[in-house]
Amino acid sequence: MKLTQQQKNFIRQNEQHDVRELALKLDNGKQRELNVEFILKQISGRQTAKEKFPFFYANDEIIYPVHLSLEQASSEATANYKVSLIPDGYKTFVDLTGGMGVDFTILSQRFILSVYVEQDPELCEIAANNFQTLGLQGFVVKNEASETFVEKMSLTDMVFLDPARRDDAGRKVIRIEDCSPDVSEIQNALLTKAKLVVIKFSPMLDISSAVRSLKKVSEVHVVSVENECKELLFLLSSQAEDTVYYAVNLNKGGNIEVFSFTPEEERSLEIPFTRTIGKYLYEPNASILKAGAFKSVAQQYAVQKLHVNSHLYTSDNQISTFPGRVFEVKEWFVPNKKNVKSFLSLTKKANIAVRNFPLSVAEIRRKTGLREGGDVYLFATTVADSEKIWVIGTKL
Numbered sequence: 001m002k003l004t005q006q007q008k009n010f011i012r013q014n015e016q017h018d019v020r021e022l023a024l025k026l027d028n029g030k031q032r033e034l035n036v037e038f039i040l041k042q043i044s045g046r047q048t049a050k051e052k053f054p055f056f057y058a059n060d061e062i063i064y065p066v067h068l069s070l071e072q073a074s075s076e077a078t079a080n081y082k083v084s085l086i087p088d089g090y091k092t093f094v095d096l097t098g099g100m101g102v103d104f105t106i107l108s109q110r111f112i113l114s115v116y117v118e119q120d121p122e123l124c125e126i127a128a129n130n131f132q133t134l135g136l137q138g139f140v141v142k143n144e145a146s147e148t149f150v151e152k153m154s155l156t157d158m159v160f161l162d163p164a165r166r167d168d169a170g171r172k173v174i175r176i177e178d179c180s181p182d183v184s185e186i187q188n189a190l191l192t193k194a195k196l197v198v199i200k201f202s203p204m205l206d207i208s209s210a211v212r213s214l215k216k217v218s219e220v221h222v223v224s225v226e227n228e229c230k231e232l233l234f235l236l237s238s239q240a241e242d243t244v245y246y247a248v249n250l251n252k253g254g255n256i257e258v259f260s261f262t263p264e265e266e267r268s269l270e271i272p273f274t275r276t277i278g279k280y281l282y283e284p285n286a287s288i289l290k291a292g293a294f295k296s297v298a299q300q301y302a303v304q305k306l307h308v309n310s311h312l313y314t315s316d317n318q319i320s321t322f323p324g325r326v327f328e329v330k331e332w333f334v335p336n337k338k339n340v341k342s343f344l345s346l347t348k349k350a351n352i353a354v355r356n357f358p359l360s361v362a363e364i365r366r367k368t369g370l371r372e373g374g375d376v377y378l379f380a381t382t383v384a385d386s387e388k389i390w391v392i393g394t395k396l
Helices: 003-015 017-025 028-036 035-052 066-071 078-082 100-112 121-133 146-152 185-191 207-213 263-268 284-290 294-301 339-343 361-368
Strands: 092-095 114-118 139-142 158-163 194-201 215-227 228-236 244-248 254-263 280-284 303-306 310-315 323-333 350-355 377-382 386-393
Touching: 003 028, 028 035, 028 121, 035 066, 078 100, 078 215, 078 228, 078 244, 092 100, 100 114, 100 121, 100 280, 114 121, 121 139, 158 185, 185 194, 185 228, 194 284, 207 215, 207 228, 215 284, 228 284, 244 284, 254 263, 254 284, 254 294, 263 284, 263 294, 280 377, 294 303, 294 310, 303 377, 310 377, 323 339, 339 386, 350 361
Parallel strands: 092 114, 092 158, 114 139, 158 194, 215 244, 350 377
Antiparallel strands: 194 228, 215 228, 244 254, 280 310, 280 323, 303 310, 323 386, 377 386
């Protein structure tokens, strides 16, 4: 499976175009000459790869599979983060759900021998071509179902799985038991054959429920990219006792925010709540919110939480290392008719966020006429005595 020079030229010339419009423009002769269905899939794939995994995009010999495989594939940023989870001295690696092969490509470079397992024969063919094109060494491609391969798998250092998150009808699923393979059924076999098992799940998954379903979870990593939650990583080991959560936010330029805590610590903590707003307001990043570190982050950074259900924090001293967005508070008030009128007399547009407040962003805009944008940030929220307030600030 190789691209001809004519096909590569056509892809380069047209990769900025909408593939649906492009399909309508090609005449029958051109379609037969280029294998248009295949070519349009490649153009669509390159459009995705340019942002999601640029190291694939940089090589015009790469073959792209159907869109679903691209959709579930990890980004280059999250694949690189997974490399940091590999213990020193590990030599062998098995990816039981190979798919597009982005994770495999990056992870395999840390091992002497890496095995790519995939039940779809076309994906296996594409992966073998791409691995050779990228110059990978020490890899083996196996066209088998993961459950079948596990039964005869030799002992290995690390196993990685990214279970398919769609059912037979193509509908998205989020429960572990509904994914394929069902890790809860094969986890015992995995733990007897691998020192470390790393499983990638959808960020929609309920973490606590998943930890209860799985055995021997040593770590849970909630991974966001630019404050958008992308994936959950569960690390399983036969030696695991307690579970540590890591809330991770990967930013452009290589900066990584990591906040760790245990669910037991979070449950046992008692923290005060405040009804007054200090000089600074803090909004935790998406990973902290998904992981549920609501009290732990307040304690570790010495900030005050506004309300048990308002996941905003405040302090009089600026905490520049806080894992999330930091705002300098300009004013705060109860949004009664008089206060709102006074605020609107000086402000015509603002970035609005609602945190534990009875009105939606759209409803606030409709009532106030505030346009989107500008340097002003308005947080509509609730404080400790259940009073509803607006906090106005600028982002630092």
